[in-house]
Amino acid sequence: MTDNNAFPADLLQLQERLHRAHAEHRAYLDGLPWSVVPLTGWVRGERFSHQGDVLDSRGWSDEQKETVDRMWAQIRELSIAVVGHPHWKSVPLDALIESRRQLKRQAHPVDVAKAA
Template sequence: MHPVFPDDLLKLQEEFHHGHAEHRVFLAGLPWSVEPLKGWARGERYSHRGDVADSPGWTQEQKERVERMRRELRDLSAAVADHPHWASGA
């Protein structure tokens, strides 16, 4: 028999997973460094990826969006972990 989870808990978990996926996609599209940094040629820093181009860094808007997304994920994570269902023993 499968456990029965309350609808509100399932909704919170779904929101967390959706937010996490969105966060990962957004991060993947950002420059490799938050702050502007010079790249390097393969071998200079033991890069397994080959040459690494300069990073222009993140814009202020990108930094703010990442922080907002992280804050939302922390809040959702806490809401899932603190849900009364877990204390019910169900």
């Protein structure tokens, strides 16, 4: 198992930025219509729904689609930077998975309200 202090500061910062990017992405998606394209909703009983009636979706605007794409691109870039960080070359293969789990736990996700 990796010592808590063994992670380089830049790797911890990258992981925290990745957590933040995921949290911001989820929060943004929560505010969007349920369908990317305009679709008619339904009432419970017409189709299966755990949540009851589903209202019509106006779909996403081009700006919203671009924002989601930009957020995903940032998440991908940060993920690649974390996974490709030179630190992982110094971690024994049999300890790699646990070390990555520990990094995620140590660089806790931040509250989106605090991230702004």
